[in-house]
Amino acid sequence: MLLEKLAGVENRYEELNRLIAGHSGGDYSKIAEYSKERAVLEEIVAKFNEYKAVLKDLDEAQKMLATPDLKELAEAEIPHLEKRKEQLDEMMKQLLLPRDPRDDKSVIVEIRAGAGGDEAGIFAADLFRMYVRYSEGRNWKVDLMSANDTDRGGYKEVIFEVKGKGAFSRLKYESGVHRVQRVPLTESQGRIHTSTATVAVLAEVDEVEIDVPASDVKIDTYRASSAGGQNVQKNATAVRLTHVPSGLVVTCEDERSQTQNRLRAMGILRARLYDAAIEKRQKEASEARKLQIGSGDRSEKIRTYNYPQGRVTDHRIGVSVFNLPAVMQGGIDEFIDELATRDQAEKLAEAGV
Numbered sequence: 346m347l348l349e350k351l352a353g354v355e356n357r358y359e360e361l362n363r364l365i366a367g368h369s370g371g372d373y374s375k376i377a378e379y380s381k382e383r384a385v386l387e388e389i390v391a392k393f394n395e396y397k398a399v400l401k402d403l404d405e406a407q408k409m410l411a412t413p414d415l416k417e418l419a420e421a422e423i424p425h426l427e428k429r430k431e432q433l434d435e436m437m438k439q440l441l442l443p444r445d446p447r448d449d450k451s452v453i454v455e456i457r458a459g460a461g462g463d464e465a466g467i468f469a470a471d472l473f474r475m476y477v478r479y480s481e482g483r484n485w486k487v488d489l490m491s492a493n494d495t496d497r498g499g500y501k502e503v504i505f506e507v508k509g510k511g512a513f514s515r516l517k518y519e520s521g522v523h524r525v526q527r528v529p530l531t532e533s534q535g536r537i538h539t540s541t542a543t544v545a546v547l548a549e550v551d552e553v554e555i556d557v558p559a560s561d562v563k564i565d566t567y568r569a570s571s572a573g574g575q576n577v578q579k580n581a582t583a584v585r586l587t588h589v590p591s592g593l594v595v596t597c598e599d600e601r602s603q604t605q606n607r608l609r610a611m612g613i614l615r616a617r618l619y620d621a622a623i624e625k626r627q628k629e630a631s632e633a634r635k636l637q638i639g640s641g642d643r644s645e646k647i648r649t650y651n652y653p654q655g656r657v658t659d660h661r662i663g664v665s666v667f668n669l670p671a672v673m674q675g676g677i678d679e680f681i682d683e684l685a686t687r688d689q690a691e692k693l694a695e696a697g698v
Contacts, residue, residue, distance in 0.1 A: 477675075584597050
């Protein structure tokens with residue numbers, strides 16, 4: 346079964362090489378498409394070639410056992426070859442798993458305050474800082490795109506971009522409802538309150554990947570309410586985009602010019618539409634969507650941050666850590682690693698490889 350799948354991949358790789366050679370000096374978009382697919386298959390084919398070489402060496406070593414002069418050499422060589430065969434076998438199983446084409450992409454993260462009033466907004470700001478620190482630790486660049494502040498130093502909504510290879514492959518597990526339990530600064534009697542914030546992680550997409558006709562987008566401009574430059578109140582620099590077919594609305598007012606705000610808003614709109622298209626395809630294929638955003642209600646949660654106990658619990662995997670300050674400083678790899686491992690194990694079981 347595994348060898349059949351690998352042979353199929355190798356055949357497709359060779360076919361892509363022929364197709365690229367046949368389009369030389371021709372359709373550049375097709376060449377780019379074929380090259381992108383070939384790059385995905387390249388590592389699998391390289392491992393498969395090494396695997397075939399190891400099988401050949403192992404077969405020859407086993408034949409050498411029948412020759413007295415070579416038996417000792419073969420006995421020393423066979424364990425190493427068998428170990429390498431097992432390693433390559435496991436590597437290729439992982440490489441054959443259905444790969445999310447968005448994994449290498451940069452992301453747009455949207456955080457919205459949920460249930461809990463002012464405290465929910467403060468928690469949204471805490472999550473924003475947590476992701477900024479996590480991203481900085483991986484040398485990813487963070488760029489604030491849009492923010493709707495609260496009077497208490499929090500956010501009703503904050504949207505930011507994380508630029509870096511593989512950002513989506515890690516941060517996609519953060520989509521969902523996050524819950525905080527703590528005593529708010531405004532609480533005079535020391536009672537613990539529960540608040541929530543929702544996190545949505547969207548892969549960045551370009552115009553080639555999703556076509557948004559200009560006729561489908563209504564554009565409104567208005568004066569920005571936030572600080573964004575000396576002339577921000579005099580000119581209509583803020584932009585509101587309405588995607589007429591879906592009803593999706595995106596606003597952006599943090600940049601100094603209308604053009605910059607429009608470009609940013611289009612980037613967010615494309616990411617949301619692409620995410621919606623992916624979700625629709627998954628539902629049509631009857632695949633359970635693991636990373637639901639939810640409504641922000643207290644009963645829906647993927648992770649709880651309990652300040653009195655210094656504990657953070659991820660409810661999807663049943664893992665708790667008692668080092669909340671480190672988590673809020675960006676130490677979320679323990680959760681992400683476990684989520685990625687379990688996700689991979691489920692895919693292996695489904696694929697039957």
